[in-house]
Amino acid sequence: MAASDLYQSSERLFRRKQLIGFAFPAVILTYLVYVFFAFDILGLAERARWDNGATLVRDTYSYKTHVTRDNRNGETSIAVEGERKGSYPDGMVPPWVAASGDTVTIDLKDGHRVTFLPNNGLRYEVPGFGVIEAAIVNRAVQTNLGDTVPDWVSLSRSRLDITTDAGRVSLTRNKTEVFRYSFGWELFFYTFTSPYHGHSLTDILFGPQIDPTRSNLIGAVQDFWYNPMWQHGMVVWAMFETILMAFLGTFGAAIIALPLGFMAARNFNRIMPARFAVRRVFDFLRGVDGLIWTIVLSRAFGPGPMTGALAILLTDTGSFGKMFSEALENVDPKQIDGVASTGAKPLQRYRFGVIPQITPVLLSQVLYYLESNTRSATIIGAITGGGIGLLLTQAIITQKDWEEVSYYIILILLMVMLMDTVSGWLRRKLIRGQDA
Template sequence: MASVSAVRTMSEQVTFDAVEKEYKKHSLYTFVTIACVVIYFIFSTVQFNIISSFDRWNGERGSLFMLDMYAHKDHVSMKWEKPEETTVKFEGGYRYDYFNPDHSFGGKILPPEWFSKDAKTGVSIVNFQNGGSVILAREEVSLVNWPGLESDLVFKRYDDGKPYVVGYENRELELPKWIRVTDNKIEVRPTLWERVQLYRKKVEVHRYDYGWKFFFFDFKSPLRDFSIWQALGLVFSGDRIIAEKSNLNLVFTEIKDNELWQHGVVWFALLETVIMAVLGTLIASIVALPLAFLTARNVFGKAGLRFFLRRCFDFLRGIDMLVWSLIFLRAFGPGVFTGIFAIAFTDTGSLGKLMSEAIENVDQKQNEGVESTGASKVQQHRFGIIPQILPVFISTSLYVLESNTRSAIIIGAMGAGGIGLQFLGALQTGTDFENVAYMAIVVLAVVIGMDMASSSIRNRLIGMDQIKLFAGVKQ
């Protein structure tokens, strides 16, 4: 190192020192910045109570939420003294009893394959995915072949109705941890996938299984037992399932009117959201373009008007979309118009500002060229400015449309309707998480779809002229 520095010339040494000094200065800046960020983090952690907030993290809620998103659950419930009346209900819904002919189309009941019931004695067996099963008999419930249990467990109840585990009376602590015995209830929950609750009057068994059941055709549908592919096959076959409807119509209406997943409602909400975004952006861009011309310094000379329009743009943009949507919510009530106008008002401001800046920054040469041919003022703007700003205008509008799809979802959730409100509703029920997941996927699809559509249009518009103009020209 020393020998290297020895052969340095004077000027090299000066440069070296300068670089070293600069580097030290920069290192100091970096250090100070990082220190500030760290101090800010510490301050904010205290201020937001981040650590204590995570203590309130409801893990069980979270994991149930996750489970419910990709699984469905069936409830088996039995009254202790009447095993013959045991019911099996999809998601515990009072209208989705597997064994009630009234709940199925044409009384065609569909017993699940994991459930069997002896018609004579009323003893029913629920088989779980872990290999174990629960046998529900009169005044006696037993866990059979249960993984993690050395011998089968039998539950009975005392005369006063309190349930107990046979052989473990007053020795409840020796039971595995996942069996909780309290005064009124015994809860057996080895994993989230299976759950047995024994109350004083009844026994409830929850069994989870993978997948979204009845996604296309709901409980009452004549197509319930068909898969979607079979149903699509039916569309092309001649025999009608129901005499008064064509199969195509039937399949479509059955999917649309699915009571559990509410596809029709979701599609309509989706349409509302897209209408909000598209119409809001369209109105904003149609209004903003002429106003931007009036605001641009090189087009319109009146300083007073320019100042006024500039402040108008600032006003429209400055009042947040949120505040606009609240005002419109009062005027138009919950609905699409609220969203459309909230988006249109805010974006008239932002597009107007952007476009007026774009117009002021156009290349003056083209304008001068048109002027030199003796064109009038209007013709100058038509052929000198518009061709230059049109691509900018369209691509900016498309960018705005992209971001407005997200905004429309958010405004919707604030009360304007559309998929945002549906999502909020599904989440607030606290049970229909499969619907929440479904809508989250739909939201994602809409956002990504709009992004892709707008970027493909943008790519097609930009650079197309060059390609076409020189098409077929040999170099």
């Protein structure tokens, strides 16, 4: 080839590379711009509820205690998150509440102080602003604010709402309510109904017997397990259900897929139509996808872990079948010949000539799927109604127990990471065991 030709061809090559080098990012950029408008990202900023986000973030690390006065009978009740399960028993008040007669003083943080006055009156001392006084007079809210209402106060004839950094106060004809935020997840271990509430771990383990009917350790574990607000026992069960779904689905699929894999492998099944049919079954199982299987199966079996397990089983039978048959097509025929030369029957040939060759590959794939299916089981559980996925969706739908949502998220993360670690450990152990 002449030198000029070489120059020309290399220049052409350079130009092509240059073109690709620019065209490729340009195509991606164009696509992203298209999606930017298709997904209406600009409109998103308007639709987003940042106040929801703020509530969510605050609730993950703090809880609120409601101090409520019923304005019809003047009774005051105190409850964590306003739930009956978290209410303070009679005669027990948090240290920041002081009651004397009809007057209740609530010490919010940073010098904010709220006082419930007799005759449905309310007094809120806001540092740096002054004192807001309000009362229900003639079935309507009256305040000392006059016409200058600050923007953190919302006032109408029937309702007064004051929101500051320290807490929230609201006054209506029916009730006066104060929210005080505190750090942490309150009542995580014991609610007020449990005698173990407020006792430290050393108290429970080494201190005197707290509940006369039960030994400290048993009672403490029982009350923790049946904590009515956090329901630890139920949560543990739910996580177990999720893992169970993943376990049953993955290994059930592996067991079913193994013989089918033989039927779909070219070197074990000489009958082309049968091979073709089995392969199309795999494609079908995989293509229908876990979502549709979940819907179809939950119609027949109802919600629960069995439905989830079967949905995973069906989808993964397709995936495993394909992978197994590919692995089987790559086995070394010499080993099978060797076993056959000793007079082994077909089943024995498979057992001693094929299985030992493919076990490490198959096991590592199966264990890899076990971890990924733990995540799928969380999602499938949310749809079919079982396991930790269901608890998570329920907690999110009720939109108030965000500390429980963050608790579940942490648990799910730990669960998946645990499964990841276990499957990785097993994979290393089993595969090395095969080599040895």
